[in-house]
Amino acid sequence: MTVDALTGVLLIPALSAALLAALPGYRLTAWLNALAAGLTLATALSLFVVVPASGPYLLVDDLNKVFIVLTTFVAFTTSIFSASYIGHEIEIGRLKPPYVRFYHAMFQVLMFAMNLALVANNIGLMWVAIELATLTTVLMVGLYRTHEALEAAWKYFILGSVGIALALFGTILVYMAALPIAGEGLDAMVWTVLMTHAARFDPALLNVAFVFLLLGYGTKVGLVPLHAWLPDAHAEGPTPISAVLSGLLLNVALYALLRFKMLMALNPLAIAPGPLMVTMGLISVIFAALMLYRRRDIKRMFAYSSIEHMGIIVFAFGMGGPLANFAGLLHMTMHALTKSAIFFAVGHIAQVKGSQKIADIGGLTVTHPVLGWGLVAGVVAIAGLPPFGIFMSEFLVVTSTFGRAPWLALILVCGIIVALGALLMQLNRVAFGEPRGAAAPAQASYVPMFVHLALVFAGGVYLPPALVESFRNVAGLLG
Amino acid sequence: MQGIAFDIAHMLAGSLVLVSFMQLYQRRLLALLNVFALHAVVLSASVAWQAYIQDAPHLYITAVIALAFKAIVIPVALRRIVVKLGIHREIENVFGTGLVMLFGIGLVALSMVVMLRVTAEADPLAREDLAFALSVVLLGLLMMVTRRNAIGQVIGFMAMENGLVLAATGAKGMPLVVEISIAFSVLIAFIVIGIFLFRIRERFDTVDMQAMDRFRGERR
Numbered sequence: 001m002t003v004d005a006l007t008g009v010l011l012i013p014a015l016s017a018a019l020l021a022a023l024p025g026y027r028l029t030a031w032l033n034a035l036a037a038g039l040t041l042a043t044a045l046s047l048f049v050v051v052p053a054s055g056p057y058l059l060v061d062d063l064n065k066v067f068i069v070l071t072t073f074v075a076f077t078t079s080i081f082s083a084s085y086i087g088h089e090i091e092i093g094r095l096k097p098p099y100v101r102f103y104h105a106m107f108q109v110l111m112f113a114m115n116l117a118l119v120a121n122n123i124g125l126m127w128v129a130i131e132l133a134t135l136t137t138v139l140m141v142g143l144y145r146t147h148e149a150l151e152a153a154w155k156y157f158i159l160g161s162v163g164i165a166l167a168l169f170g171t172i173l174v175y176m177a178a179l180p181i182a183g184e185g186l187d188a189m190v191w192t193v194l195m196t197h198a199a200r201f202d203p204a205l206l207n208v209a210f211v212f213l214l215l216g217y218g219t220k221v222g223l224v225p226l227h228a229w230l231p232d233a234h235a236e237g238p239t240p241i242s243a244v245l246s247g248l249l250l251n252v253a254l255y256a257l258l259r260f261k262m263l264m265a266l267n268p269l270a271i272a273p274g275p276l277m278v279t280m281g282l283i284s285v286i287f288a289a290l291m292l293y294r295r296r297d298i299k300r301m302f303a304y305s306s307i308e309h310m311g312i313i314v315f316a317f318g319m320g321g322p323l324a325n326f327a328g329l330l331h332m333t334m335h336a337l338t339k340s341a342i343f344f345a346v347g348h349i350a351q352v353k354g355s356q357k358i359a360d361i362g363g364l365t366v367t368h369p370v371l372g373w374g375l376v377a378g379v380v381a382i383a384g385l386p387p388f389g390i391f392m393s394e395f396l397v398v399t400s401t402f403g404r405a406p407w408l409a410l411i412l413v414c415g416i417i418v419a420l421g422a423l424l425m426q427l428n429r430v431a432f433g434e435p436r437g438a439a440a441p442a443q444a445s446y447v448p449m450f451v452h453l454a455l456v457f458a459g460g461v462y463l464p465p466a467l468v469e470s471f472r473n474v475a476g477l478l479g
Numbered sequence: 480m481q482g483i484a485f486d487i488a489h490m491l492a493g494s495l496v497l498v499s500f501m502q503l504y505q506r507r508l509l510a511l512l513n514v515f516a517l518h519a520v521v522l523s524a525s526v527a528w529q530a531y532i533q534d535a536p537h538l539y540i541t542a543v544i545a546l547a548f549k550a551i552v553i554p555v556a557l558r559r560i561v562v563k564l565g566i567h568r569e570i571e572n573v574f575g576t577g578l579v580m581l582f583g584i585g586l587v588a589l590s591m592v593v594m595l596r597v598t599a600e601a602d603p604l605a606r607e608d609l610a611f612a613l614s615v616v617l618l619g620l621l622m623m624v625t626r627r628n629a630i631g632q633v634i635g636f637m638a639m640e641n642g643l644v645l646a647a648t649g650a651k652g653m654p655l656v657v658e659i660s661i662a663f664s665v666l667i668a669f670i671v672i673g674i675f676l677f678r679i680r681e682r683f684d685t686v687d688m689q690a691m692d693r694f695r696g697e698r699r
Contacts, residue, residue: 124654158632162620165639169616172646175653176598176605184652204597 004052006060008043009068009115012036017108026090026100030083033104037072037079040111044072056190059121062473067118067255070333074247074340075111077448081344082107082240084445088351089238099143103238110136110244114252121191123171126256130167130220133249134160141237152232159229163219167256170212174263177205194263203269210273213260214280220253222307223314224284234303235356239347242299246306247340251332254310258317258478265320265479277318278408284311285415292422297356298349301426302342305382308419309335315412316397317478319404325475327396334389334459335382341452342378345371348444353437358426363435368442374449376431381456383423384416389459484532485604491525492611495645496587499618502638503583504576508561508630512554515634519549522641529648532604538648545644549637557630566628579625586617608649615642 003011016036020029047065054060086103089095095103110133117129138160142153178188181197188194219226234242257277264273288308295301313335316328349364349371350356364372381388394416401409498518505511523546530538590613598606619639623632647653 154629158623158636161636162623162639165616165636165643168643169613169646172643172650172653173609176609176650179651180600186654188652189654202597202600204599208593208597 005043005046005050006052006054006058006119008046009040009072009119010112012040012043013108013112013115017105017112020108021101021105024097024101026086026097026104029101029104030079030086033107034076034079034083036108037076037111040115041069041072041076044068054121054192056186057122057125058119059191060119061477062470063258063477064118064255066329066333066470066474067251068115070251070336071114071118071248072111074336075114075244077451078240078243078247078340078344079107081243081347081445081448082238084443085238085240085347085351088443092351094144095238103140103143106136106140107240107244110140110249114248117252118255122186122189123174123191123194124189126259127164127168127171130217130253130256131164133252134164134220137233137237137241137245137249140241141233143238143241144236146236148232149236152229152236156229156233159219159226163216163226165216166212166219167216170209170216170260173205173209173212174260177201177209191259195266198263198266199268201267201270203267203271206264206267206270210260210264210271211276214257214273214276217253217257217260218280221250221257221314222284222310223280224287224307224311227284227288227307230307231300231303234306235297235299239299239343239350242303243340243343243347246303246343247336250306250310251336254313254317254332257314261317262477262479274318274320277314279318281311281313281315281318282408282411282415284308285315285412285419289415289419289422292419292426295426296358298346298358298361298426298430299343299356301358302339302346302382305419305423306335306339308415309339309382312394312397312412312416315408316400319397319401319408320479321400321404322472322475323400324397325478326471327393327400329471329474330459330463331390331393331397334393334456337452337459338378338381338388338390338456341449341456342375342382344449344452345375345378348442349375351444352440352442355437358430360437361430362437363433364431367435367437367439370446371442371444372431374446374453376427377453378449379423379427379431381453381460383420385420387457387460389456392460392463484528488525488528488532488604489607491521491528492608492645492649495521495525495641496611496614496618499615499622499638499642500580500583502622502634503579503618503625506576508566508628509558511631511634512558512561515638516550516554518638518641519545519554522644523550525645526648529608533651535652541644541648545641549641553637557633561630566630579621583618583621586621587614590614590617602651605649605651609646612642612646612649615639615645618642 013036020033023029047060047068052060086095086100090100113129113133113136117126117133120126120129138153138157141156142149175188178194178201181200182188182193215226222230234245261273264270285308288304288311291304292301295304313328313332316324316331349361352368353361364375381390384390384394398409398413401412495518498514498521501514502511502518505514523542526538526545527542530536530542591610594610594613595606598609616639619635619642622635622638626632626635
């Protein structure tokens with residue numbers, strides 16, 4: 001097997017995971033971790049210059065290129081944030097050095113699993129990769145070994161495995177549907193082969209398969225009512241993991257769902273997957289928006305916000321058509337960037353205040369102006385206010401829906417406004433007013449947060465034509 | 480020959496569903512572990528029979544893996560954990576047994592209706608296998624829901640995986656990649672679980688999940 005960019009995005013994390021597991025000392029490993037993530041990002045970017053050939057196991061096309069670059073980019077910035085975050089955790093004795101070694105190795109295993117899920121050209125391989133990513137994050141969520149962390153990890157493990165089991169059943173059913181046409185063996189599991197023959201598959205079998213896949217991978221996307229693991233896992237794990245979960249892992253599960261949606265769309269007799277996705281998306285938006293009000297833990301609150309945004313994205317892809325798909329892709333990118341920026345800020349805030357409880361945090365803009373205003377910018381962006389990119393993408397989702405299904409658009413807008421109110425109310429308590437909690441200066445790395453916020457701002461003001469062109473291509477592919 | 484081959488495959492898959500029912504009403508953990516081992520043995524026999532009638536020697540590997548890991552290694556290890564934690568005398572059940580059994584019957588009926596209807600075109604052997612497999616998956620799920628005990632939930636999860644293996648072997652010629660990966664994933668899952676159980680012990684002195692629910696972040 002020749003080593004090209006495609007195997008590169010897999011080999012670099014896999015090898016560095018082994019290396020990081022062997023090396024002692026957190027300073028060295030933290031920066032090696034960032035270096036490895038940076039190399040993976042560079043390799044991923046090279047996919048745009050030289051496109052490697054797809055084989056029976058690995059695949060590269062316009063769709064997964066976008067996902068790979070987004071994943072590796074956020075992973076890279078998170079690894080920089082993680083270096084300063086973990087440093088502080090060791091100082092206060094919350095994490096012990098052996099766990100740090102384990103943490104860094106797991107971080108790279110997670111990168112490997114996510115990249116593998118994205119480049120897999122085989123529905124079985126993709127399933128294995130997503131299961132691996134789940135197991136890795138379960139271990140990382142339980143890293144602190146507190147009561148809450150263990151319960152969160154257990155809940156995530158149980159619900160995640162149920163989801164992943166349902167997804168496997170769906171995968172087997174897709175294979176069964178492909179069996180009579182694509183023939184026995186490997187071919188009937190390869191995406192590129194499945195796509196060419198999809199029109200002749202048995203539609204009834206495909207329908208049942210899609211329901212299982214939607215429930216299975218939908219659990220990982222965090223769609224209501226399958227979301228119960230998500231707030232706990234976000235709140236109790238280390239904050240870099242919350243950033244990676246929200247920014248990346250949810251997207252990877254969504255990618256799997258989108259691939260199967262494309263398959264369904266090619267079969268004229270199968271049910272349209274759109275309405276199912278639209279319904280689940282809308283329920284998620286409304287439910288999460290209402291849940292935002294009574295949160296007392298700041299990380300849980302942003303976890304519910306992630307459910308809301310995944311709802312919007314699934315809604316957009318469910319509506320389908322070039323414009324809605326474009327809006328969905330843009331929203332997914334902007335959400336990944338903004339939400340991880342918010343978690344970068346929240347991670348440092350929780351560290352200086354010594355608590356994640358909203359009641360213990362107040363007047364941030366006075367006590368910690370850089371972190372405080374960073375959080376303000378992030379929350380304004382995530383709430384969907386101009387001039388940030390999420391405003392643009394939400395506007396596109398809503399306007400593209402208004403022409404086709406005004407009632408659905410109305411429900412969506414209600415959800416967005418309710419969420420906006422909740423986020424601004426909570427922001428007001430945390431960022432302004434009387435300072436509460438410790439006021440010690442923060443030792444933080446602000447660069448990742450501001451890079452993300454700058455990108456989201458740029459996305460709201462000006463989208464480069466090359467990006468628009470590539471998103472438009474992908475939106476066309478998604479049908 | 481075809482008739483008998485079909486009947487035996489049918490009988491083995493059906494037995495797996497029956498053993499799933501047996502798991503539902505076990506109230507002691509050690510008894511549950513024994514029934515789970517039986518579940519794995521039946522699965523292994525069923526997979527081996529599929530290997531024979533499909534003339535697919537690689538499926539024997541899956542059968543051996545099922546027998547070695549799920550019928551021997553995992554039950555033995557879990558038994559040790561149960562004895563070590565001193566919870567082998569505990570009796571537990573969230574709902575009444577009768578209600579759970581009725582619910583289980585409903586789930587089996589549901590999977591028959593769904594799978595037999597949509598697979599009308601498919602090969603009859605694969606079709607019935609798939610319907611049984613879905614029943615086993617759903618019964619495993621039901622067990623996970625009704626058990627309070629962490630070990631009970633883990634066994635429910637593994638019973639569910641057994642159903643998935645049955646489905647995968649019933650699908651003719653499904654590549655080995657997947658079967659091995661299933662076996663490995665169960666192994667990994669087991670390691671994860673082992674770590675968790677020990678950590679739970681360290682922190683809570685119990686594996687009762689209801690005790691853990693008190694620590695939920697929102698209730699303070």
